[in-house]
Amino acid sequence: MAETQIQQSDAGSSYDAVIVGAGFAGLYMLHRLKRQGLQARIFEAGSGVGGTWFWNRYPGARCDIPSVEYSYQFSDELQQEWEWSEKYATQAEILKYANHVAERFDLFGDIQFNTKVEQSAYDDEQRLWRVTLSNAEQVTAQYVIMATGCLSVPNFPKIKGLEDFSGNVYHTGLWPHEGVDLTGKRVGVIGTGSSAIQSIPIIADQAQSVTVFQRTPNYSVPARNAPLDPEFVADIKSRYQEYRAQNWQRGFGADFRDSERSALEVSEAEREAEYEERWAKGGLAFLAAFADLPFDDAANATARDFIAAKIADAVDDPELAKKLTPDTPVGCKRLCVDTNYYQTFNRDDVTLVDLREHPLQAVTATSVKTASAEYEVDCLILATGFDAMTGAVTQVDIRGSGGQSLQDKWQEGPRAYLGLATAGFPNLFLITGPGSPSVLSNMLPSIEQHVEWVSDCIAYLNGHQFAAIEAQADAEDAWVEHVNETAELSIYPNCNSWYLGANVEGKKRVFMPYLGVPPYVEKCREVVANNYEGFSLVQLSPH
Numbered sequence: 316m317a318e319t320q321i322q323q324s325d326a327g328s329s330y331d332a333v334i335v336g337a338g339f340a341g342l343y344m345l346h347r348l349k350r351q352g353l354q355a356r357i358f359e360a361g362s363g364v365g366g367t368w369f370w371n372r373y374p375g376a377r378c379d380i381p382s383v384e385y386s387y388q389f390s391d392e393l394q395q396e397w398e399w400s401e402k403y404a405t406q407a408e409i410l411k412y413a414n415h416v417a418e419r420f421d422l423f424g425d426i427q428f429n430t431k432v433e434q435s436a437y438d439d440e441q442r443l444w445r446v447t448l449s450n451a452e453q454v455t456a457q458y459v460i461m462a463t464g465c466l467s468v469p470n471f472p473k474i475k476g477l478e479d480f481s482g483n484v485y486h487t488g489l490w491p492h493e494g495v496d497l498t499g500k501r502v503g504v505i506g507t508g509s510s511a512i513q514s515i516p517i518i519a520d521q522a523q524s525v526t527v528f529q530r531t532p533n534y535s536v537p538a539r540n541a542p543l544d545p546e547f548v549a550d551i552k553s554r555y556q557e558y559r560a561q562n563w564q565r566g567f568g569a570d571f572r573d574s575e576r577s578a579l580e581v582s583e584a585e586r587e588a589e590y591e592e593r594w595a596k597g598g599l600a601f602l603a604a605f606a607d608l609p610f611d612d613a614a615n616a617t618a619r620d621f622i623a624a625k626i627a628d629a630v631d632d633p634e635l636a637k638k639l640t641p642d643t644p645v646g647c648k649r650l651c652v653d654t655n656y657y658q659t660f661n662r663d664d665v666t667l668v669d670l671r672e673h674p675l676q677a678v679t680a681t682s683v684k685t686a687s688a689e690y691e692v693d694c695l696i697l698a699t700g701f702d703a704m705t706g707a708v709t710q711v712d713i714r715g716s717g718g719q720s721l722q723d724k725w726q727e728g729p730r731a732y733l734g735l736a737t738a739g740f741p742n743l744f745l746i747t748g749p750g751s752p753s754v755l756s757n758m759l760p761s762i763e764q765h766v767e768w769v770s771d772c773i774a775y776l777n778g779h780q781f782a783a784i785e786a787q788a789d790a791e792d793a794w795v796e797h798v799n800e801t802a803e804l805s806i807y808p809n810c811n812s813w814y815l816g817a818n819v820e821g822k823k824r825v826f827m828p829y830l831g832v833p834p835y836v837e838k839c840r841e842v843v844a845n846n847y848e849g850f851s852l853v854q855l856s857p858h
């Protein structure tokens with residue numbers, strides 16, 4: 316395919332669509348729009364494709380959904396030809412895959428790297444977006460697609476004295492590309508979410524010592540990662556489409572072997588056997604052992620007790636095991652997947668500091684101080700997560716119809732219709748936006764579903780002489796209410812997770828993702844079948 320022939324004018328380049336971000340969402344969006352014959356361009360802040368897998372290069376980074384599922388399905392040739400080497404691919408392998416996709420589908424020529432989108436303002440008169448880039452260039456486009464990622468803006472907590480620290484400070488989400496040699500270093504790690512849980516065992520193998528500063532313990536299930544069995548791969552590849560279709564019927568859109576049984580309807584022995592089997596196989600499928608784990612406290616408590624016993628088995632010191640054991644429902648904060656995380660705390664050179672017992676007070680030039688002790692460290696790793704789901708969207712100064720600011724509109728929490736669009740912002744699309752299953756699903760299929768919905772929508776608008784589409788405020792209100800009601804039926808609002816924005820100081824506490832892939836996909840289909848129900852479509856008219 317030829318590189319986009321853009322129209323140049325005094326007002327800058329003009330495109331049919333500007334796509335923000337070159338992660339898996341942006342890449343597939345570009346491919347689809349190019350195939351539809353549109354002039355589209357990606358602007359990407361980083362210097363390469365891959366998004367999450369471009370930025371998160373910390374030791375041990377890998378996916379926690381099996382790679383045969385955490386991969387694109389839009390091209391059967393691609394899914395047949397690509398060979399994953401392990402059950403859970405490493406960051407490096409996933410990044411290689413993203414580059415392969417960009418190369419294979421001839422996308423590089425239409426991506427501008429090292430370019431941040433800073434502002435996007437809708438011109439009601441001309442019905443186009445004026446997009447301002449970090450190089451001060453301005454471009455215009457009929458459509459803007461925010462493929463900016465749910466977990467792409469690192470969260471830097473305000474810790475007193477952090478700026479005075481004399482050693483290096485690393486964030487897992489912005490890990491140096493050349494790697495970091497931690498040999499002989501006394502390393503401090505702040506945070507115990509998925510990034511910390513993946514990296515701590517590997518850091519401990521390299522560093523002189525590791526001090527882990529834990530505010531809230533997390534549940535983690537063993538990954539049981541291993542090289543992929545060629546017979547297993549051959550079997551999946553022989554029925555890939557059928558396999559993918561089955562997964563679309565599952566709650567999280569992934570092959571978690573969803574059970575329909577209640578944890579409370581089976582005998583204790585049966586329950587334990589089910590948990591044991593899933594623990595032995597490893598991975599997030601643990602969460603689907605019983606249908607009511609995400610919805611019923613008593614059912615969930617059985618999973619809590621099971622994992623608590625496993626932590627007690629893994630950790631030699633019972634007091635330490637207790638500190639590492641969460642008191643929240645399993646899955647309320649995203650379940651983690653690890654290799655030897657809890658066991659790492661048996662090492663003499665690894666120390667756990669419980670910040671709930673001993674609050675973090677300050678960082679000095681050489682140490683981290685809690686209310687009761689001071690820990691000398693040579694470098695600090697912030698495994699402190701992201702301004703999730705809204706951070707990357709609200710970082711851009713987006714102005715919709717009449718100059719309305721999206722930051723203002725979302726101040727009390729994000730409002731979006733199906734997580735795809737937001738009222739007052741015509742021709743602006745969100746990929747895996749708030750109100751879609753996104754982070755409560757296998758994200759690659761969810762990304763593909765959104766990209767296909769958006770590209771089909773654009774094809775429909777262009778084919779039917781429509782100039783613009785916009786979510787209706789009442790449809791958006793009803794959807795936001797439905798998202799909240801669904802969440803209220805579950806255990807998800809019962810802890811301080813990033814799903815609620817609770818990890819970022821001052822962020823409004825609102826549950827952001829939608830729970831349930833199959834009903835969501837069905838709703839998206841219905842909306843289209845009913846002529847874009849809940850959206851207003853504006854006919855082309857001479858200005």
Ligand code: FAD
Pocket residue numbers: 335336337338339340341358359360361365366367368369371376377378379380385430431432433462463464465466467510707710711746747756757758759762
């Ligand atoms: P991203 O990959 O985040 O890409 C967004 C891109 O947009 C980034 O490159 C960013 O630089 C760019 N960008 C943002 N704002 C701007 C701007 N204003 N201007 C220009 N560029 C901009 N999900 C799973 O389902 N399974 C997993 O196993 C899994 N593992 C994960 C592991 C880690 C460490 C993390 C952080 C997330 C993980 N996720 C996982 C979620 C993961 O983010 C998604 O699966 C997926 O990669 C998101 O792709 P994306 O294209 O939507 O966004």
Ligand code: NAP
Pocket residue numbers: 377378379380466472473474487505506507508509510511513528529530531649652670675698699700701754811813817818
């Ligand atoms: P996270 O889950 O948000 O964890 C951040 C950690 O930092 C939490 O333990 C948090 O404690 C702690 N923290 C934040 N601010 C702090 C402060 N001021 N003082 C002390 N501690 C503080 O972030 P993450 O680990 O980067 O993971 C984010 C998401 O990315 C995951 O949930 C997952 O969806 C994805 N991910 C997946 C994988 C994978 O296995 N494939 C790996 C990494 C990430 P509190 O809990 O008390 O807030």
